[in-house]
Amino acid sequence: MYQLINKFIESAKEIEGDVFPFLANKKSFNPETDSVYYSGPYWDDEEISEMIHSIFKGKWLSSGEKVSKFERQFSKKFGFDHSVMVNSGSSANLVMIAALKKYFEWEDGDEIIVCACGFATTVAPIVQNGLTPVFVDIDWQDLNWNLNEVEAKISDRTVAVISSPVLGNPYDMDTLVNICKNNEIKLIADNCDSLGSKWDGKYLTDVAVAASCSFYPAHHLCTVEGGMVSSNIKEIVDLARSFAWWGRxxxxxxxxxxxxxxxxxxxxxxxxxxxxxxxxxxxxFSQMGYNLKPLDMLGGIGSVQLAKFEEIHKIRRSNKEKIGEIVSSIPGVRVVGENKRSETSWFGVPIICDSKELKESLVFFLEKNKIQTRNYFAGNILLHPGYKHLDDAEKYPNANQVLSKVFFLGCSPTINNNMIDYIAATVERFKND
Ligand SMILES: Cc1ncc(COP(=O)(O)O)c(C=O)c1O
Structure with a gap:
């Protein structure tokens, strides 16, 4: 069957040329017509072939043998005993927190400490599961949360912290682990942006009771949509699976x-x-669950992508270095680097500007020249309509400056050397403007 599918893909290419735009991105770049997307699926024929194969050969099409195989391979690669695949990173966070609450018998209103700055669906599942998020400001040096403040926010209702390093860049994990040990609270990892990042040679998730991951096109591995919950405690993953499968x-x-x-x-x-x-x-039905199952096809694509992880990790690191060097040549711009003890699996290139005016003019110039930029997600989440009732944004002054001074560029392997040369030329034009 794969042979037939590959023949079809070859014929499609002969007739149509570059049939898959993201594959074409890997090979060519025309600054007159193309954009530098900040990320995208780093796929080739194999993923397409796997996708078509799943449709032709799938017996049920919904989550089945291919998903199950990917779960086992993912666990093995990243050092977990158990994993369950779901349909997104947000769903992974939702069922991970639900499973942890049930397993550890946390009560409504128990507190989880989380960074004020980051992605919305790191915070939402805490509230959706009846728990209380307690916010912490960031450190301006690396934009990660301030660990002194993490410790200071622990109360007798704190049950856990949820760690999500900024754009995958680890901070002092030893200090966080000690804080958790000394206060007998759990360390949960929202690892959606940090897949493969290491601290002292070990995956960040090694010290977490459970970890989530996303396979959206912006992330390290792409299954279109998709996510994973992993843990070494079988019951936690069984519970997460149950919540994702109607509560069965x-x-x-x-x-x-x-x-x-x-x-x-x-x-x-x-x-x-x-x-x-x-x-x-x-x-x-032993839980009040949801239906957050992935299609089986996504598991098949996941297995193909997983085999490319080391290549993806290497290119992300090298692209981050090259693009970081280019951008940091602009006066008033600083690019966040990695700690000596880290090996960051970069999600993007974090850029801090001296002023709001500089950030706005630089972002505008890059976008005008078809180089995609991104906010560091929500900035302070407490500024947003859906979240402002949770706390007073003004209590987090560093987080409040993120929207005005911080943005990021991609470093995905879909960004090739021609694109990097174009970024360099565009930055030179900005400097001379
Ligand atoms: C830290 C973090 N958590 C969760 C998510 C949600 O993942 P998904 O888009 O797969 O729902 C994202 C999305 O980019 C993220 O960056």
Missing amino acids: DCYCVGQQNLLSCGTCGKRFDKWLDGYDGIVDHKYV
């Missing part, structure tokens, strides 16, 4: 889903206390 009690996945007696060996049994009869385990 049954945990049959992949090939095991085809066992007539179920993974537990007693699929048809007296499962309900209040009903004296045989019930199918597949329709026993």
Whole structure:
């Protein structure tokens, strides 16, 4: 089947030329007509072939054997015992917090410490699960949260901190681990931007009780949409899976889903206390869940992407260095670097401008020249309509300056050397403007 699909892809290319725009991006760049996208799927024929194969050969099309295989491969690669794939990083955060709350028996109103600056759906799942986010300001040096403030915000209701390094760039993880140990609270990782980042040679997620990840096109691995929850505690991943699969009690996945007696060996049994009869385990609901399952095709693409992770990591690091050097030649601009003990798997190139005027004029100039820029996500999340009721944004003065002085450029492997040369020429024009 793969042979036939590959023939089709080759014919499509012969007839249509560059049929997949993101593949074309890897090879050529015409500054007259093309944009420098900040990220995108770093795919080639293999991912397309896998996608088509899933449709032709898939028995169920929804989450199945390919997803199950990707979960196992992802766990092995990043040092987890268990993982469950879902349909986005936001869904991963939602079911991860739900699972942790249930597993550790956290109560409504218990507190989780989170950075005031970052992505919206790092914070939302805390509230959506009946817990209370407690915010911390950032440090202007690397834009990561201020660890002294993390410690100062711990109260007798604090159950966890959720760590999400800025654009994947780790801060002093030893200090955070000690804070958590000394105060007997859990360290949760929103690892959506930091897949593969290391502190002292170890993945950041090694010290977390659970970790989430995103496979949206902006991220290190792209399955179009997709996310993962991982942990070394099986019950946490089983709970996360249950929340993502309608809240069902049954945990049959992949090939095991085809066992007539179920993974537990007693699929048809007296499962309900209040009903004296045989019930199918597949329709026993032990949580109030959601449906956040991924398509099986996404698992197939995930496996292909995972095999390219080291290449992606290397190019992201090299692109960050090259683009960072170009941009930091602008007077009044600073590019955040990595700590000596880190090996950052960069999500983007973090750029700090001396003033609001400089940021605005630089962003405008780059965008006008078709070089995509991005805000550091929400800036202070407490400035946003959906979040402002949670706390007073004014209490976080550094976070408040992020929207006016910080932005980022991409460093995705879809950005090739021709594009980097174009960025350099554009920056020179900006300096001489
Ligand atoms: C830190 C962080 N968490 C969560 C998410 C949400 O991931 P997704 O877009 O897959 O829902 C993002 C998205 O970019 C993110 O940057």
